[in-house]
Amino acid sequence: MFHVSFRYIFGIPPLILVLLPVASSDCDIEGQDGKEYESVLMISIDELLDSMKEIGSNCLNNESNFFKKHLCDDNKEGTFLYRAARKLKQFRKMNNSDNFDHHLSMVSQGTLQLLNCTSKVKGRKSPSLSEAQPTKNLEENKSLKEQKKQNGLCFLKRLIQKIKTCWNKILRGTKEH
């Protein structure tokens, strides 16, 4: 009996202290009333998804590592949006149209504008899209490039959809409260 209570007194508080940073959110979200999202961000998100309607039929079903690593979990919505918005920035100036790049910038920068994340979240460097490839002949490079572009667009579409879903989750939670 004595050793049980001893464990509870001295075991649980440290556990709470360890878990607290894990459970707490690293990013504060502004505009949770939904005005900024509905009036500005959602317009650009819908424009991007409309222009990517044809993309998706050739996409692979396997989930990217990014989405396995970063999820829009409870109390982690802000962190996910931060990471996703930064990832979105990398897709600018990839031979897209001006209008497409403009809306990409609106979504990524608008989302980052509404987030106030700690240096812990900001400090991590997001991996770049392009990875070093060994030199191959031209034809193989071409096909690889096309495939990469296709994979990139599939990933981009999936990313934008995830961002939209996460925003809707945040606003739904705000309305319920």
Place this chain on the structure above:
Amino acid sequence: MTILGTAFGMVFYLLQVVSGESGYAQNGDLEDAELDDYYSFSCYSQLEVNRSHHSLTCTFDDPDINSTNLELEICGALLEINCLNFTKLQEVYYIKTKKFLLIGDSEICVKLGEKSITCKKMNIVKIVKPEAPFNISVVYREGANDFVVTFNTSHLQKKYVKNLMHDVAYRQEKVENNWMHVNLSSTKLTLLQRKLQDDAMYEIKVRSIPYSSDYFEGFWSEWSPSYHFRTPETKRAEETDPVLLTISISSFFSVAVLVILACVLWKRRIKPIVWPSLPDHKKTLEQLCKKPRKNLNVSFNPESFLDCQIHKVDGIQSQDEMEGFLQEAFPPQPEESEKQRLGGGVQDPNGSPEHTVITPETFRRESPLECLAGNGSACDATILPCPRSPESDENGPHVYQGLLLNPGTTNNIPPPPFPLQSGILTLNPIAQGQPILTSLGPSPEEAYVTMSSFYQNQ
């Protein structure tokens, strides 16, 4: 000592110079405040003014300011860049770009060279000035007696500033500064004709502002170009009135006439049809019995019968009819009183039996009963079918025992028409002891008259 004094003096001098440049706390604030007032400016933004490009326009509040070397710069809430410089057009500073983030605050600074004189924090989405509406038109609807006002705005096709509040202002041109205002969120308005003056010129215009409950806020747009329209005269309405007036008057009079006629003819004509009365014997009888003419000379003086042709009645020539008639009649035995009456009726007041002949013609022509029924006395008469007497031949004349006269009756009931075709009615004197009447079945007319006379006697 002098060195020390010099050193202190130098220090104080330096302090003064430094404080002079940076300013005392109070003096610095005043200068900054003055600068802010002097270089105060106001801005407004217009989103999607040219497809996806937005515009930002700023002007100094003081029109006398020397803005020759002054520049304006906006920093913050921009896409991919930190700051943007304004373009100067005369006294107006203008930016046209699509790099506004539309989220968060920006800072607009007045710069003199590289130095910022004064800065102001602004949110682009809170200083939106919509574009002015256009194509305002007014259409008069004669059937509805109203004016339909429609106008167009470019914000219907925009993505960001879509919800606007419109202010429609109209006035009569002769009346200065008497503008009437109507607020609406749609682009269509209906004005009732009765709220406007007839045959007058009106001026109408419209402006817009972002909806207050929306994310975007700002200022009123410029007024749309005015539209002028004239309200119709009311003569047309007056022209149609006489027609309606005449119709209404005629219908009123016709209704009045109908009502009067109904009241007048109610008892005589309408009520018997609507509520027919049950037939009454007495009244029917009265109707059947015609009232005698006035000044009718009736007397029982034989001399008054001089004009009447009295013929001897030997017999009736149409024997078949006689037989048929007798067969129909019931053969009850008449009472003695009746016999006596019969007998008395036909007898000559002198006592001598006479053959009184009454031809059917005379009977009909002169209506002897009419002659007899003088002084309002009774016209009760029954012509009883006379059965054959045993003494008479078969071919002998059939006798109709004559007229039954009841002087006591007062009913002026004419006898029913006797169905004599032809022949002569012979009234034979009554033989004593001989039953004269054998078939004295009461005919319906006889019974009718008899009952009436019975009633009168009572």
